Amino acid sequence: MGFMKHIRACNKHNPADFVPFLVEGKTIGKMRPVFAQTLGRWPDVFGVSNSRVELVVESVDLQERSNAVAAVIEQLVAEGVLDHLHGELYSVFDDSRDNPLLLLDRAMAPYFGIRSLGQHINGFVRTDDGLKLWIGRRAKDRINYPGKLDNLVAGGLPHGLGFEENLAKECWEEAAISAETAAEIIPVGAVSYNVDTAKGFNPFTLFCYDLELPADFQPRCTDGEVECFYLWPVEKVMEIVKTGEEFKLNCNLVIIDFLIRHGLIGPEDDDYLELLSGLHPSL
């Protein structure tokens, strides 16, 4: 049950606890009824019934529509109903990230049940002693997951930046990986999960990347998020994931995907197919 426990921990969701959130007739999120009632105070922005919340801002302009929602959120933050803002915008979309229906502060994603997108890099080195993985230890002063183990590079994918562009930015900020080295990164898939928290519903998709690094590479954190880096044999990382909870929760999923793709978890594992479908739920 070792690896599956992380997938189960990331997939605790009760649909009955939420009402859908619609923009332009499309369900693009869901929220707790108590939060829906709060939004009902702004009937020009949100149409709230017992069974759904709909964005009713008259404008079809993305910026105007997003400004109207942002004004409500700022008021609720000022009242202490909502947490601090993150200062970075997520695209809320139905079919394609290139056609956002709304822009929303990243910290608001769980309240509205909007899918958060992230990018995680498995940085590894092939040595005479076998495969080794670069692992970060998060700084103890972080709000989220202080002191936990992390992938070499991991970050959210904000509105307005392409996949490669944001990856290069995160590579530099989190591990001082040059643009030249970052060009070697290979997209290898994605893992998704859906979890309820006190704030609301958190659907997440993490795009996964592999980066084979030279033996003399040494990561260095430039933005204070990581305290130190380790270069560990893959078997040690595997053991930590299998038996412990030392990694930031969703990093476990990214590493399990890596272990499967590199043959370190094989088809002899009775959970193999359950792991594969668990990492790739239908959205």
Added chain:
Amino acid sequence: MGFMKHIRACNKHNPADFVPFLVEGKTIGKMRPVFAQTLGRWPDVFGVSNSRVELVVESVDLQERSNAVAAVIEQLVAEGVLDHLHGELYSVFDDSRDNPLLLLDRAMAPYFGIRSLGQHINGFVRTDDGLKLWIGRRAKDRINYPGKLDNLVAGGLPHGLGFEENLAKECWEEAAISAETAAEIIPVGAVSYNVDTAKGFNPFTLFCYDLELPADFQPRCTDGEVECFYLWPVEKVMEIVKTGEEFKLNCNLVIIDFLIRHGLIGPEDDDYLELLSGLHPSL
């Protein structure tokens, strides 16, 4: 819609057309009601009602139980109700392949709605001109998919052979890959699908493997299944999969998985997440 069309073609299933098939109280297959009624002629072997079929052979011994089912099948083949047998047994299991509940001729899997297991190898070469894939053309005298394109090696996983053991056997039979080369094969995941056919319900899982081959490797078919082999640029293979139907149906899924893992289909593709969940449905 290019890549998704293959996933949709492999996942046409209407649960309402089937009744469950149980062994030891566990649902391990499903069948069309008309086939269930036929099995009702042997009340000592099959307990048949309108809503289910249950194996009622009194013995708990795997061999005795399987013999009783085999006798029914042989009679139905003799009567022309069922097709020819394959002569190779599949393990029918609930949790683990190591604990089969029943052994069944491979050709009977769709009638009973038993999950078929296969192993497919992506054989590739890294050249100065980029990645190239070894592709087989199936012989024109095959019963199944004559003349279609195929993976370098692909075969069913019968009862009594381990994953590595069967792989080595298939490698030799289908492409004259030596045991030494076969030892370099890396398990990289699995793709699954569920499709209805005239015979019944076909749930399939194909375990996927990557094998990087040296430039001077030349496959050779030793069992007559393949007519010839091509070494094609990955871009050409990708185009054939995306636009055509020249590959044996389920090979498309194995290649799409390969293209995603090697970064040739990237997250910019609007179908990326749908492809990933489509390749890994919950079983």
